[in-house]
Amino acid sequence: MAERRRRRGTETRRPSLLWLFAALLIPPLKGVATIRIRDGHKVPATGAFILSPNHMSNIDPVVMGYAVWHAGRAPRFLAKASLFRIPVVGSLLHGIGQIPVERGGAARGALPLSAAKRLIEEGQGVIVYPEGSLTRDPDLWPMRGKTGAARLALELGLPVVPAAHWGVQGLMPVNSTRFTLSPRPSIDVVFGDPVDLADLGRVGDRAALNEATDRIMAAITRLEEGLRGETAPPERWDPSKHGQSETGRF
Template sequence: MRWEIKGELPVDGAFIVAPNHTSEIDPLIMGMAVWKLGRAPRFMAADRLFRVKGLGWILRKSGQIPVSRDVRGANQAAIASAQQLARLGQGVIIYPEGTLTREPELWPMRGKNGAARVALSADIPVYPTAIWGAQHILPRYSKKLTIGWRKTITVHVGEPVSLAEFNGRMHSASAMKAATELIMHDITGLLEGIRGEKAPAELYDPAKHGQTEHGRFPQDRGTTSRDSGSGA
């Protein structure tokens, strides 16, 4: 791959990288990008994976962070994760969308509040990040890699999102929604700069388009190389 990386991460201390999500290969590429920026990449993984014999040991030893999928335990999981990050001075990659974007042109869609909750639990900075080009290697929903020489991967890390106005309001649903929207707004702005295009005025909401969180577009079923956006 040919890398184009802009922006910086802190040289020490805890941080959160919040990228957009267009391809299932994104985590590998974002992990490499964070490493190239001088920090060790870590991810939040479902707590049930930590109970799998062997896999759980690997996840714990590599510093991955368990997170509860149970809504009732979300706050506690966010607090525990934030405390671990702050105590050890680690960084973590959290995808605010929670899954591959459903937006037809691969723009970011509405986010979930996990990144905001973790950040506000221990005053950890959130670095909005845009990635573009992974979809040329593994298109959305595809299981077949597109082989080619020197595919360009563009990663732009922005300035930390200012969430100060939400301090002490982690248990407020409206505050978490607003904080998440700020994060998604900054991610979208960075991606506009990479693509040289304007994103839709409103973040895509799968529910408003008759989709579940894990639904697919009819035109994506059975395809392996669809790429609806411009290249980097």
């Protein structure tokens, strides 16, 4: 069943530029698709956290942003640092709390110290796609993950909340930027319990990062299986084994 929006927390009650974006984006989204959100109470009501969903369509950030807002928290994403240097665009991104990361060089994927401190001190959440790009799996299952979400979780000591959705491909097909409005698509979003990474320490080595990533991807896949009523392949799709290039900051 779809859930009522939780009336708690201050992020969605406090006036901000995000209110404007919510007012502009949510009504059209709800007008073109039926969105059902499950277990929104598993999104922490307060405090810093990382949300890690699957990624299959270019419309995913809008849908997940709505789901997080519905759960009572402000949606924040990692965005290319270069965007923040564009006049007006950069101000808007800062105004709605988005977080800059570098795309190349030694700082690739690094979260600025100021942003990390803000997440913790102000108890903010951030949405990180652990696959790093749209899934290449031909059946749209979560593919092999990158270590970005795991690295942030271990370095900052933050909980990772897995999430999954299914049906977004009916609104915007994979690798497309065009909407499909008929028949009216139905989208299901579900949140899971935090992934247990406590035994891996605060700052892990490569083995710890890989293990943490595997646990995060396994949690996302289990949620996806529940939404689809199917069992995922025993081995996650690895683009490098199929001659496919990968893009993404992590």
